[in-house]
Amino acid sequence: MRVLAAMSGGVDSAVAAARAVDAGHEVVGVHLALARNPQTLRAGARGCCTIEDAGDARRVADILGIPFYVWDLAERFQQDVIDDFVAEYKIGRTPNPCVRCNQKIKFAALLDKAVALGFDAVSTGHYAQMLDGPHGPELHRAVDMGKDQSYVLAVLPPDRLARSLFPLGDTRKEDVRIEAAERGLRVASKPDSHDICFISDGDTQGFLAKRLGEKPGPIVDSEGQQLGEHSGAYGFTVGQRRGLAIGTPAADGRPRYVLSIEPVSNTVVVGSAEELKVRAITGAEATWCAPVPEPGAAVSVQVRAHGREVPARVVSLGSSTGPGSGAGSLQTLPATVHVELDEPISGVATGQTLVLYRGTQVIGSSTISATA
CATH class of the missing domain: 2.40.30.10 (Translation factors)
Structure with a gap:
C-alpha cells in the first residue's frame, strides 16, 4: 500500500512513519508548513510548524530511508483554522482548533491531495485505534488513555477514516519514546507540542485582542445586575473563573464563573458554580x-x-x-x-x-x- 506519512517533527509521527515502513508499505514522508512566516517563530515553539520541526522531520525521513517533502498549506490553515478560530470567538463561541485542523487540514486538504497523487492512505502519530467491525473500520480510543486522541478525530466520516492509519494506537507514550531512541531518532526526548500551535506564547486573549480590538461591555450576574466591565467578550469562555475583574463580591462570598457570552449585546454573564452545571x-x-x-x-x-x-x-x-x-x-x-x-x-x-x-x-x- 502506498502511504503518505504526515511528519510533524515530533516523536509520535516519527515512530508512526517508521512502523508504516516496517509494515511493508511504500512510504513517503511529508511535513506540513502551516505558518506563513515560520522563521518568525521562536525555537521550541508550542506548535508543529517551525523550521526546527521541519528539519527534525527531514532527519527522521533520512534515517528511515524514505522520500521527504514539505507541503505549504499555510493559506488553507489560515482560512480553515486561524480565521475560523477568531470568527468563533467573535460570536461568543469556544472552538477547538485541533479538531478543526484534523477535519480541514490533515484529513481533508492533506488526504485529498494524497489520494489525487495515488496514495492509498495517510499515516499520522495520533493516539487512536482503527479496528475491524461488522460495519467496516471502527474508530476506538487508544490503549494509552492519558494520550488518547480519538476525541479530536471524531469529526472524520467513515470514508476518511478508511484511508487513515494510526500506528500508535496500541502503544503507550513511554514505549514510543523508548522505541524512538532504539531506532536512533534524536526526537526521542523532544517535548510534546501543547496548547494552541499558532499562539506560541500561550496568550490567547492577547492574540484575539490584536485581531478583534477592544470592545468594552458589561459583566452582569444572572439577574442582569451589572457588576463590572470587560474590554472584549471574546476574552472569556464559559466556566472561566480567573480574570473577571469584578470588584463586588458575591453575596455568599463564593467564586463567580462565566455562565454565558452574549455577542449581540456584548455582555458577559457570571454566576455561581451551581448555575454553571x-x-x-x-x-x-x-x-x-x-x-x-x-x-x-x-x-x-x-x-x-x-x-x-x-x-x-x-x-x-x-x-x-x-x-x-x-x-x-x-x-x-x-x-x-x-x-x-x-x-x-x-x-x-x-x-x-x-x-x-x-x-x-x-x-x-x-x-x-x-x-x-
Missing part, C-alpha cells in the same frame, strides 16, 4: 463514525479533548437531506443530536465538540449549539 446538550453539524444510535440509547459523552467521559442518553436526533449512495438519490442524514446527562458537568460552551462513545468506540461528533 449542565444536564443536557444539543449538538449540530453531526458527523457519524458508526451506525447512528436510536433515541433512548445509552452512550457516554465527552466535551473536551482531555475531559472526563460522562454517561448519557440520546433523547432525539434532527435530520437533513443529503446525497444518498445511489446515483442521484437522497438519504436522510441525522444532523443534530440532543443528549441528557446522567450527571451534570460544568463549563460547557457552545462551539465545543460533543463526542459520543459506545464503550471505547467513537459513535460520532457534533458542534455544541445549546445547553440546559
Whole structure:
C-alpha cells in the first residue's frame, strides 16, 4: 500500500512513519508548513510548524530511508483554522482548533491531495485505534488513555477514516519514546507540542485582542445586575473563573464563573458554580463514525479533548437531506443530536465538540449549539 506519512517533527509521527515502513508499505514522508512566516517563530515553539520541526522531520525521513517533502498549506490553515478560530470567538463561541485542523487540514486538504497523487492512505502519530467491525473500520480510543486522541478525530466520516492509519494506537507514550531512541531518532526526548500551535506564547486573549480590538461591555450576574466591565467578550469562555475583574463580591462570598457570552449585546454573564452545571446538550453539524444510535440509547459523552467521559442518553436526533449512495438519490442524514446527562458537568460552551462513545468506540461528533 502506498502511504503518505504526515511528519510533524515530533516523536509520535516519527515512530508512526517508521512502523508504516516496517509494515511493508511504500512510504513517503511529508511535513506540513502551516505558518506563513515560520522563521518568525521562536525555537521550541508550542506548535508543529517551525523550521526546527521541519528539519527534525527531514532527519527522521533520512534515517528511515524514505522520500521527504514539505507541503505549504499555510493559506488553507489560515482560512480553515486561524480565521475560523477568531470568527468563533467573535460570536461568543469556544472552538477547538485541533479538531478543526484534523477535519480541514490533515484529513481533508492533506488526504485529498494524497489520494489525487495515488496514495492509498495517510499515516499520522495520533493516539487512536482503527479496528475491524461488522460495519467496516471502527474508530476506538487508544490503549494509552492519558494520550488518547480519538476525541479530536471524531469529526472524520467513515470514508476518511478508511484511508487513515494510526500506528500508535496500541502503544503507550513511554514505549514510543523508548522505541524512538532504539531506532536512533534524536526526537526521542523532544517535548510534546501543547496548547494552541499558532499562539506560541500561550496568550490567547492577547492574540484575539490584536485581531478583534477592544470592545468594552458589561459583566452582569444572572439577574442582569451589572457588576463590572470587560474590554472584549471574546476574552472569556464559559466556566472561566480567573480574570473577571469584578470588584463586588458575591453575596455568599463564593467564586463567580462565566455562565454565558452574549455577542449581540456584548455582555458577559457570571454566576455561581451551581448555575454553571449542565444536564443536557444539543449538538449540530453531526458527523457519524458508526451506525447512528436510536433515541433512548445509552452512550457516554465527552466535551473536551482531555475531559472526563460522562454517561448519557440520546433523547432525539434532527435530520437533513443529503446525497444518498445511489446515483442521484437522497438519504436522510441525522444532523443534530440532543443528549441528557446522567450527571451534570460544568463549563460547557457552545462551539465545543460533543463526542459520543459506545464503550471505547467513537459513535460520532457534533458542534455544541445549546445547553440546559
